[in-house]
Amino acid sequence: MVGRKTYIGLLILIHLGVLSAEVSYDVSCSSRMMKVAVTLNDSDPVVYLDKLKGYPECQADINDGRATFRLPLDNIYACGTIRVLNKITGEKIFYHRIIVEHPVEPKEMILVKCAIPGEPHQGMFQNRTRRNVLPENFSEPEHINITEYIVARAPVPFLNLALRQKGRMLDTTINVEPGTPLEMLIYLDEKSSDIYGVLASYLKVTDSAHKQEEVIIMNGCSIDSYIFGNFYTSDNGNTLSAQFRAFKFPHSSYVLFVGTVNVCLKKCQGVLCGNDQYGFGRKKREIPDELPSDPNKMFEVEMTAFLKVDYDKNHFSGNNGQLSSSFDKEENQISDKPETNQLPYVQGVGSGSTKISSLSAVMILVTTVISLTQ
Structure with a gap:
């Protein structure tokens, strides 16, 4: 990935990156908005926010070969932008993932982010005590030989x-x-x-x-x-x-x-x-x-x-010739064959007579009992 960093406005971090020869993108941030512009080289690409494909409120504006997303930072829940607060430095990082589906090539994922520097957390210094004097006969060495610097920084979790x-x-x-x-x-x-x-x-x-x-x-x-x-x-x-x-x-x-x-x-x-x-x-x-x-x-x-x-469009409509359950049971309680979870309605015509299923017989019996009790 090739990137550059610059600060605008309230020292808000901007990233410009290239995933590959196929996809390049530009991210710019303000205090209220993260704008992502993805350059599209394919004829019919599909671009969407991660896990929000087809979600009507968070679609990209596609114009002149560029797909532009506008993600509000003052309402991160609208399009699922993730906010990370560093409790030590006070820095806030906003990020999202954008998926680009190519007609032939495998789909690609872009991680876009903006970082806003903040004030260190005050709790870091609340329990520190001031040292009034140095120990008696304290002397500082004139020459210090530093042979190695050890610097370690934990990554930002995504x-x-x-x-x-x-x-x-x-x-x-x-x-x-x-x-x-x-x-x-x-x-x-x-x-x-x-x-x-x-x-x-x-x-x-x-x-x-x-x-x-x-x-x-x-x-x-x-x-x-x-x-x-x-x-x-x-x-x-x-x-x-x-x-x-x-x-x-x-x-x-x-x-x-x-x-x-x-x-x-x-x-x-x-x-x-x-x-x-x-x-x-x-x-x-x-x-x-x-x-x-x-x-x-x-x-x-x-x-x-x-x-x-949402309910399936056929959820409340009856199936002609069978009764079936749409409730999704646990895998160990339900068979992969749909016919094993249905009650068959069997009807045949013999010599002047009609065969009635056991379910229909039960319904007739119940109706008869109700009639006798009235």
Whole structure:
């Protein structure tokens, strides 16, 4: 990647990069907007924000061979821009991923970002004491031989927030019905996974118009595991996972998950959520008054995931000749063959008689019993 850095306005970082000979892009930032212009060389490319393909509110303006995205920084939830706050330096980094699909070549991903320098966190200096005098007979050496400089800087973590159905990653082109079993994943990029750990400190769901919302995780603890399962980790905090079933708001086809994730050196400390259990978002209805201070906390990340949830157009219409279930059961409870999950309606014509299925016979029997009791 070839890049250049410059500052404009409030010392806001701008990146100009080239992924390959095919795709080049230009990113410019203000205090309220990140503008990304992607140069397109193919005749019919498809360009969209990561996991927001087809989402009507966040499409690019394509003109003269350039696709332009305008991502608001004062409302990062509108198009899923991720905000990273460095708790030590006060720096804010905004980033997103753009996908470019070529007609023949494999699709490419562009990581675009802007950084706004900030003031160091005041908590760094609150517990420091002033030294009044030097020790008696203190002397400073006249010559110091410095043979080596050791400088190490931890990378900025780039997190991923993904929704998955039976191992398949979902985006806004895929519709799921209410009740479908799903999984939410929060995980670090490969470069950061050996350095940091994560903890989901807050999570809520809202509709696309932000008129209705429901809090799911508060102060690191799940409010109700019947609505949204507990977050758990199997790799020492690099990846968090939670199980839930899809749900929707009455007047919207999209559900937005808006969350805050803590990023800590090595591993975030567990939260005591009740019954002597520590976790990364655990235990329903036993929520601490506030999230305990974690000395390992380095970054605070705000993220958004979009899920398209709506009933299938045939969900409420009957199927002629059969009864079937549209509820998505667990994989070990349902067969891959659809005919094994249906009740057949068998009708045949014999010599002057009609064969009636056992289901119809039961319906006739119930009707007869009701008539006799009246």
